[in-house]
Amino acid sequence: MNKDSTASQSSARYWKGVASCLIATILMGAMFPIMTDALTHVDPFTFTSLRYLIAGTGFLILLRHREGPRALRADGESLPIAWLLGSIGFCGFGSFVFLGQQLAGPQGALDASIMMATQPMMGLLVNALVRRTAPPLPSLAFVAISFIGVSLVITRGDLLTALHEPQHYAASALIVLGALCWVVYTFGSARFTRWSPLKYTTMTTWLGLTTIVGVNLMLIAVHAVSAPTVSTLRVIAPHLIYMGPIAGFAAILCWISGNRILGPMNGVLFMDVVPITAFVVSALTGIIPAPVQIVGATLTGSALLLNNVYLRQRARRVSASASVTV
Template sequence: MKLESPAKASILLMLCVIIWGSCYPISKSALNEINAISLVFWRFVIASACLAVYFKISRISFPRLSLSRWFRAIVVSTLGVGGFNIIVYIGLSYTSPINSVLIMSLCPLMTSLIACTAIRSIPSLAQLCSIIISLIGVFMVLVNGNIDTLLSIHINYGDALIFFGMLAWSIYTYLSKIICQWMPVMPYTFLGMSGSAILTGTLCLVIPDIHPYYDLRNSTTLVLVDILYIGICGTVAAYFFWLYGVHQLGPANASIYFNFIPVFSLLTSYILGQPASGVQSLGMVIVISGLLLPRIIKTARNRHLIHYGS
């Protein structure tokens, strides 16, 4: 039985967030042995190579587009994918995977706000309440229950970088919906992977302290396996699943699946021996509850209308 596109998109998006949720603690573990930019570089080199082989076997060709559309697709995919990963992986070097994934879980709200701004509409009351509740949960995680930290308003350097990465990803998600209307998902994915490999490779040449080849050669077998997992599963498969879901369901609906990343990240952290504190776990529950609030209200309202309409 062939799945309809929305159902297929939902399944692929769920697989995507399972993979991405596991990538945060796995990446954190790998960063103990390899430089953040080196890790991002090898991630996209592996992804680009895999997609190039797939393109060759499947004989997929790029669409014919105007120069302006090519420029927009290259800039959005390279900065949205490569720039985002560079910021997040550097930030992950200074903060915990739990903090990172919870800040990134604000993407659905940020994407919705960007969409509202683009069409010049005002967020609903449910969206505003969702933002407030989610921010409370995020601050609980950031200060880890320490009131002195909250009063001093000192935010971890890594947390700040993750926040800007979250903002960049939200913009990328919104713009990708527009670009995928005239560029197929697979070529657009390859464009993002190859452009990001070139971007990070350039940084490796410019910054003297970064040596991706030596970092890779001196890594343990476990880190090499981590890099392969991040490159193949966390990049090729997950990005394709994500873009397919965005194309089928729209950026706002697809971003809702980000709500589940903290759950799978927390499970992976426990497996890898990186447990969250009680305050962080509570903060995660509050963030997820806030993110799901608009959906819960919408479902309850629809049931109310159906009940009284019948």
């Protein structure tokens, strides 16, 4: 195989990763406005259970079709760690983010979506923690700028009023915690080198479902939430059709596939697409972002892009310096 052919295949693989991450984040962005209405009918824990039961069934059918009856074997990977990551990624993300969105009310979709865009910065901090190396100072500055943008969105530019409303703290803290859960899950996928992206997604979904359903049943047993009725299921059926097969099955599969190709640090950058989609869909449903919220989203997005450019240039300088030394 000649160099041109190898370069062509590498380029095609790269753009496949870009397309996968882009499709995933567009589909994810639309889910927050859709959840605004769904959360007026059902609690986030029950919805998360139903959503991932639907998506997990799709993953399982596709995995068996592609990889055969032996596909559910561990193949040397750790099932306890897969369970932990599935619980963090699916139970943690779905429960915390949507509970926070529910507490935030009609503006919750915009708040949740812009916080998803901070995941590249969270990824930077998680990566630094795992490797036990401090992030460079310019990156820390971009982290600060991104969170300033987030604060403008969630407070609508009125920070003093927000400080006197405790629900802002609770809702925002839950959404941030949920977003962090998804970062940990995404980074965890790189550990399972023996599993295909589809197998990682399927195994972690079903292992995580034991936690999701377990928590849901416990909350129902202590009457913290109500068991869904037939009428409730009928009302939320359209929401589940989007959140299960589309935002659950298709989006997550694209997301894991894209991140496996591009790497988590590059993949999470696409989370900047989420608030753009959410803002557009929210506007179409009658929830118009305030000008200061658009400024905040732009500020966050700019910080993410500038930090990515900086890190790439820094990596090239380090590589060039190492080559000269050798």
